[in-house]
Amino acid sequence: MYNLNRLSENYDVVSILMTIQIERPQALSSEDFWRALKLEAKDVSEREPLLASYIHSCVAGHHNFETSLSFILSNKVSDDVMPAMSVGEIFNEAYLLNPAMVEAAIYDIQAVVARDPAVSAFLPVLTHFKGYQSLQVHRLAHYLWKNNRKELALFMQSRNSEVFSVDIHPGAVIGQGVMLDHATGIVIGETAVIEDNVSILQNVTLGGTGNEQGDRHPKVREGVMIGSGAKILGNIEIGKGSKVGAGSVVLNNVACGVTVVGVPAKVVGKPDCTMPCDSMEQNVLRDKA
Incomplete structure (x- = not known):
């Protein structure tokens, strides 16, 4: 400090x-x-x-x-x-x-x-x-x-x-303490919500799943880290303190404090800290089983 x-x-x-x-x-x-x-x-x-x-x-x-x-x-x-x-x-x-x-x-x-x-x-x-x-x-x-x-x-x-x-719809709600790292190719939809203290890397999409109307985009809770190239689609929740591995496609809710990776994304462990946004640890193989 x-x-x-x-x-x-x-x-x-x-x-x-x-x-x-x-x-x-x-x-x-x-x-x-x-x-x-x-x-x-x-x-x-x-x-x-x-x-x-x-x-x-x-x-x-x-x-x-x-x-x-x-x-x-x-x-x-x-x-x-x-x-x-x-x-x-x-x-x-x-x-x-x-x-x-x-x-x-x-x-x-x-x-x-x-x-x-x-x-x-x-x-x-x-x-x-x-x-x-x-x-x-x-x-x-x-x-x-x-x-x-x-x-x-x-x-x-x-x-x-x-x-x-960087293409962010003006309706998207984004908290403070948010880092868009490198940022190229980030797309965030109209009804997306990103809470405080979140880190998002390049080529991430927070999008919908079709031409549906209304609340249709992801809700990213505090402390989350989203790896490069991840696609999070639909009105789903990425729980507090969770991590989304690079290149993942997430179609369902993610619980608090877990690591998901893959296409479609599955739980593979837990981050080694409560705020993955701070540690920025990209290697999901290092997370707790």
Whole structure:
């Protein structure tokens, strides 16, 4: 965990980052998170001058996290017809009226740092990780969908799919502390629900089983990890603390705290921890029989 008492403009940010030990990602308040992010930005700008202007535009030049996030995302999803300034106004309005979106975005970054061994800092998640960015674009689309601005929500979904190769229907409900790892090819249907603290790898589908109407997509409970290429189909429940192995096709409910794998998926054991989303253990053969 960050030692906040030692944070200062002169403190070695790399040393701070090496001390991160996050059991649950909400270790930092929004103010402390923003301070830490600004220190990372300062450190990167000093070590890599070619990125200084980019880092200033994305982070250092902003007065809070939400305007930084809005700037980054609006420049990602804008196009020749919908300019970044217009998209940014939509993000800024949503963050002002629904602060929970900002809290979720902070929680999501800390979740990635806690779970992904390839990253040890907040800044690259914010500026480079498309799984994180696509999830935040979905949060805006969902906000618009719930506020009966469905055409604009569908526009955001379309841009999300085109830019990040992540297709999440604006109606899908997604909690915080969610990591879309690598993210390419993820598809999530309209009535899907993903609770807090879930990890999903690339090419995962949370879909329906046909052209049925109504509640027709999976419900993924807290602590779940879904391996790459898994297909979870229908209005079924993936129980709390369970694990779905890579390449599986899941057509029936999955109990809490079990590991399933195969086509169709079958129970092969139990995860060796209560929160597979944190351990990110991919080898199902290591799970308890």
